[in-house]
Amino acid sequence: MRESILSLTNSLLKNFKSGDELCQTDLILEDWSIYHTYSSFIEVEDLDLEDLAYKLVDSGVSTCAVHKNKNTWVKYQNETIKAKTEFNIGEFLNRAEVQLTYNDKSIISDIENFALESWYQSVQFALSEIKLCSDEYLAEYIRADLGVITATVETSSINLALYPQIKLYKNGVVTIAFRHISPKLSLHYSDFIQDHLNLALFNLSNVKVNLGIAKLAPVAYHQHVLKALPVFKRYRLKKIAQRHMQIANQKSETIQVGDFSFSMLNFTRGGDCEKLSTLAQTIFSILAYLSSTQRQVYTHIVYSQKKVNSVGNFWSGRPYVFITSFENQQYSSELNLLHFKDSFNCILGRTYPVINIPQINYANRDYRYFDDYSILISDASILYVWSKKGVENQQEWQDINIGYLIYEQHMVNELAEYGYMIHRMLLNKIKISDDLEKINNLRLQVLEFRSNITDLLRYGELREVLEDSLNKFNTPQLYQQIEKSLVIKKDILLQRYNEKKQTAGMLLTILFGILTSMSLSKVFIEPLWDLAKLPISQDENLQLIYYNSVSFILVIFFIILILRLSDRK
Numbered sequence: 001m002r003e004s005i006l007s008l009t010n011s012l013l014k015n016f017k018s019g020d021e022l023c024q025t026d027l028i029l030e031d032w033s034i035y036h037t038y039s040s041f042i043e044v045e046d047l048d049l050e051d052l053a054y055k056l057v058d059s060g061v062s063t064c065a066v067h068k069n070k071n072t073w074v075k076y077q078n079e080t081i082k083a084k085t086e087f088n089i090g091e092f093l094n095r096a097e098v099q100l101t102y103n104d105k106s107i108i109s110d111i112e113n114f115a116l117e118s119w120y121q122s123v124q125f126a127l128s129e130i131k132l133c134s135d136e137y138l139a140e141y142i143r144a145d146l147g148v149i150t151a152t153v154e155t156s157s158i159n160l161a162l163y164p165q166i167k168l169y170k171n172g173v174v175t176i177a178f179r180h181i182s183p184k185l186s187l188h189y190s191d192f193i194q195d196h197l198n199l200a201l202f203n204l205s206n207v208k209v210n211l212g213i214a215k216l217a218p219v220a221y222h223q224h225v226l227k228a229l230p231v232f233k234r235y236r237l238k239k240i241a242q243r244h245m246q247i248a249n250q251k252s253e254t255i256q257v258g259d260f261s262f263s264m265l266n267f268t269r270g271g272d273c274e275k276l277s278t279l280a281q282t283i284f285s286i287l288a289y290l291s292s293t294q295r296q297v298y299t300h301i302v303y304s305q306k307k308v309n310s311v312g313n314f315w316s317g318r319p320y321v322f323i324t325s326f327e328n329q330q331y332s333s334e335l336n337l338l339h340f341k342d343s344f345n346c347i348l349g350r351t352y353p354v355i356n357i358p359q360i361n362y363a364n365r366d367y368r369y370f371d372d373y374s375i376l377i378s379d380a381s382i383l384y385v386w387s388k389k390g391v392e393n394q395q396e397w398q399d400i401n402i403g404y405l406i407y408e409q410h411m412v413n414e415l416a417e418y419g420y421m422i423h424r425m426l427l428n429k430i431k432i433s434d435d436l437e438k439i440n441n442l443r444l445q446v447l448e449f450r451s452n453i454t455d456l457l458r459y460g461e462l463r464e465v466l467e468d469s470l471n472k473f474n475t476p477q478l479y480q481q482i483e484k485s486l487v488i489k490k491d492i493l494l495q496r497y498n499e500k501k502q503t504a505g506m507l508l509t510i511l512f513g514i515l516t517s518m519s520l521s522k523v524f525i526e527p528l529w530d531l532a533k534l535p536i537s538q539d540e541n542l543q544l545i546y547y548n549s550v551s552f553i554l555v556i557f558f559i560i561l562i563l564r565l566s567d568r569k
Helices: 002-014 019-023 049-058 113-132 189-197 211-225 231-251 276-290 297-303 333-349 388-393 407-432 436-451 460-472 475-531 540-568
Strands: 028-041 064-067 071-076 079-089 096-102 141-145 149-153 159-169 173-181 204-210 253-257 260-266 316-326 373-377 382-386
Touching: 028 189, 028 276, 028 407, 049 064, 049 071, 049 079, 049 141, 049 276, 064 113, 071 096, 071 113, 079 113, 096 113, 113 141, 113 260, 113 407, 159 276, 173 276, 173 407, 189 333, 204 211, 204 276, 211 231, 211 260, 211 276, 231 260, 276 316, 316 407, 333 373, 333 382, 373 460, 382 388, 382 407, 407 436, 407 460, 407 475, 436 475, 460 475, 475 540
Parallel strands: 316 382
Antiparallel strands: 028 173, 028 316, 064 071, 064 141, 071 079, 079 096, 141 159, 149 159, 149 204, 159 173, 204 260, 253 260, 373 382
16 A cells, blocks of 8 residues: 555656646747848948939839938839828827828829838838937938748748848948748747748748849849950840840739739749848849949940949848737736747747757746737847737737737847947958048947947837847957957058058168269269279260269169168068
8 A cells, every 4th residue: 555655656746847847838829920131231331322212113123112311212103203201290109190292292092002011111110210219329221122022932832922121221231121921820839930930941942023123133143243344245244134124024923912913023043942041142232233333335335334332241140030929828928938938948049849958048038027028039039929918908009910019129120130230341341441441430330339229229128138139149259359350450551551661761762872873973983983994985975874874783782782681680
C-alpha cells in the first residue's frame, strides 16, 4: 500500500507544471501584418526629393508620393501634378479633417482608387508623426507606394500579395517595407514562422510588379553596370530600351488584387529566381537611377549618361510583426504574455523550440506600460501583440486595413531603421571618401539624431523602444567602429598630407636650385673654366650655355645627394 502511494506521488511530481507552464498554450493567429523591411542608402550628398517624387509618379513606379511638408504628387486628368495635403487637427490631436487640394480645389473624388488608398495611408503616418514626434527633429523625406507585388512561394506554393512602400530621406537613406497581410485563416504559430515570417529565405516564382518598375528595372541596371560604352553601343542600348518599353506596354495585364486593379507585368531576370532581397535591391537601383540627372536621347548617345548615383554597399532586412487577433486572445496584454510567452519567444527568434536546448527569453520585457498591447524586441524582429481591451478601445478609429492598430507603432520602427542606416552610411563614407568636409557633415547628422532622441519623441515609452531597438541592432558597436575608423582615416590623410608636403618641398628645392645655378655659373663655373684653361667658344651665347649647363648639373647632383641622405636618416 505504501509503495503504491509513493509511486503515485512520484508520478504526480513528474507531471507537475508551474503556474506559467500550465497556462502556456500554442498561439493560433487570425489577423496579422508583417512589414518585411529593407534599408540601404544612395551615395549622394543631398537628394532633390520633390523632383524624385515627381519622377516616381510620372514614370508609373508609384501612384502617390507625399513629402514631409505635405506636398503630394498624384496623377490628375492624365497628368502628374503637385497637390497639397491640408490638415485641420483637433485640439487633442485625436481627430483631423484632411483635404487634398490642387489650385484651391479639392480633388479627392478625382483620384484613382489605389492612389487614394495610398494617400490615405501616408496621411495616417503623417498624423502619427504629428501626434508622437516633434516636427523640427524629423529628417526630410518622401513616402511613396509601389502598388502591389504578387508572387508564389516555390516551396509551399503559397500565393502572395505584398504592398511595398518606400521612405526616402534627403541624405540618401531609404527603406522599403513590403507589407504582408494575413490571408484571413487560422494559422499555427510554427506555420506562421515557416511560411510567412521567414519569407525572405525562400525563392519566389510568378513574380508580377507594376508596369513602372518592370519598365525601369533593366534601364536602371544597364546604367549602373554598362557605363563607359562607345557611341554605337550606346545607340544600340537606347534602341533596346525603347523596344523594351513598347513590349512592356503590349504584354502588361490588368490584375485584380482585393478591391483594386493594377497594370502589371511578369518580372523575370534571365531565369534567376527572385527573393524579397533581390526585389528590394532592384527598387534601390531604380531609385538611384531616378535620382540621377539624366540626359535626353541624343545627348545621351553622344556624351553618354552623366554620373548615375550608386546604391550603398550595405543593406539590412528585418520583419516587424503586428498580431491583432488570435484564438484565446486575452483581455489584457499581461494575460496574453502569461498564456503565449513561449510562442512569442519563437516568433521573436524566428525559429521553433528545440528539445533540450534552452530558449532565449526575448519576451522578458514588455516595453508598453499600459495593458492594451505588448511591445517585444529582439535583435531579429520587433513584435506588437494586441489585447482584446486594446482593440476594443480603438474601435472608433478602425479602418479596413487595420491601420489604426499599426501605423503609429510602425512609425517608430521607421525611425529605428533610419537611425541604424545613417550609422552604416557614415561608416561607408569614411571608408570610400577622403573628403573630410562631407564626412563631418554626415557625422553631424548622426550626432544630431543620437542627441535628439529625447526631443524627437514626445513619450518616454517610445524613446525607450527606439533606443533599445537601436541597441538590439548593435548600433552602439557600430558607433565605436565609426570612431576607430575615423582615427585611422585621419592618420591616413595626415600621412598623405605629409607626403604631399614633402613632395612640394622637394619641387621647391629643385626650383630654387635651378635659379641658384644661374648665379653659380657666373661666380664659380666661369673662373674655374678659365683656371682649367678649357677651350672657349667664339660664340658668347653658346659659351654661356656651357657655363649654365655645368652649373645646373652640379646643382642637381647635390640636390639628389641631399635627398638621398635625408631618406636614409
